[in-house]
Amino acid sequence: MGFGMRRHAVELALKVDPSLARGLARECDDPAEARRLWLMIARNAASNCGGAADGGDDGRDVVARVVAVLKDCGPGVMSIEDVLPFLPDFAQIDQFKDEICDALASYSSKIEGYLREMTECDRTCDALRDELGRLSAVGTRIRPDARCAYTGAEVRRSNEPFYAFPSGYVVLESALRREVVPYLNERQARRVEAVEGEIARMRKLRSGPGRNPYETAKDDFDVENLQTELDGLIAAECPLTGSVMVQSIDRGFSDDDDDE
Known part of the structure; x- marks a missing residue:
């Protein structure tokens, strides 16, 4: 049943039997859709349009009905702040203090979880900084x-x-590019071509006439950044001991078609 049909069914059920509407809402598997349906039921309970035609409800009865819907929907569907707009302005806090305490406990648990994640992120960042510092001194x-x-x-x-790779292998740039680029994804391969073209253009521009020292220094800075990006694309790891070697394991030992 789609959301439109289920919503229409809940609206009709609220006019006849609110318990039937709640049953339809419980059958919904989509959390977002279920939340919207239960909000409809809570709004109906607050406005006393759900069939309880006693005509003498005060604010306390409204709070009781809305809190009953909040408990009936189950955990994780709605919270006390979702139904606060449906409560009367003169409602007393002690009428739903248990729900407020539950919400505060939930927030406290989430905050503790976020603090643990932040602590773990700090540790990871510290480890990365230490590793970068160590690698900067490696020759x-x-x-x-x-x-x-x-x-x-x-x-x-x-x-x-x-x-020159830590594995001990040394590879010329042209040979490295020829071996690595076929194993890059499409976006990376296009970026290699774009960076190489930009480096060639910048070097040609730098050697042209009429470049002042400031422009030359800026060209050198841009070329250095582009070269660093290119290094990261084609020389992130040794091609003879890294993932490229693993991916090329199904290649033959020779490019020749005949076995001589």
């Missing part, structure tokens, strides 16, 4: 004759940047 040494793990070329004699 990697490479041999003078170090060679690219993929091409075998000596990296120090190459005219392109290279990456």
Whole structure:
């Protein structure tokens, strides 16, 4: 039964038998829809349109009926603040003090939970700061004759940047890009192309005539930030010991189609 049909059924039931309306509301599985239905029932109870035609209800009776609906809906559906607008202005707090105490206890429990989460977040942030501080002091040494793990070329004699990983492998940038980009998701791959294009454009702009020292310094800063982003995309981990190696396990040892 859709919400529109169920709501119409509850409205009709409230005119005949409020207990039938409550039964229909209990059958609702959607928490948001159930809350709206029970609010209808509570509003009806407060306005005395639910069939209790005694005509002599005072504020205390209104509070009693609304509190009865609040208890009948079950935990987690409505709270005391949801039905406060339906109560008369002259209602005394002792008429629903138990519900207020329950709400305050619930708020206290939630606050304690949030405090625990904040404490855990603080600990995580402290651990990350310590790890970043440790990594900033970590260096990697490479041999003078170090060679690219993929091409075998000596990296120090190459005219392109290279990456040295903690695993001990050294990889030229072009070879690293060729190996890693196929395993990036579509958004990351597009971003690699965009960053590389922007770096090339900025370097060309920097070498152009008419650039003052301020503009040159800004170009260098922008290129450095872009290069850092590119490093994070293609050199986040060693391609020979990280997830790229795991994902490439089904690849053959050779790109040749024939087995020679």
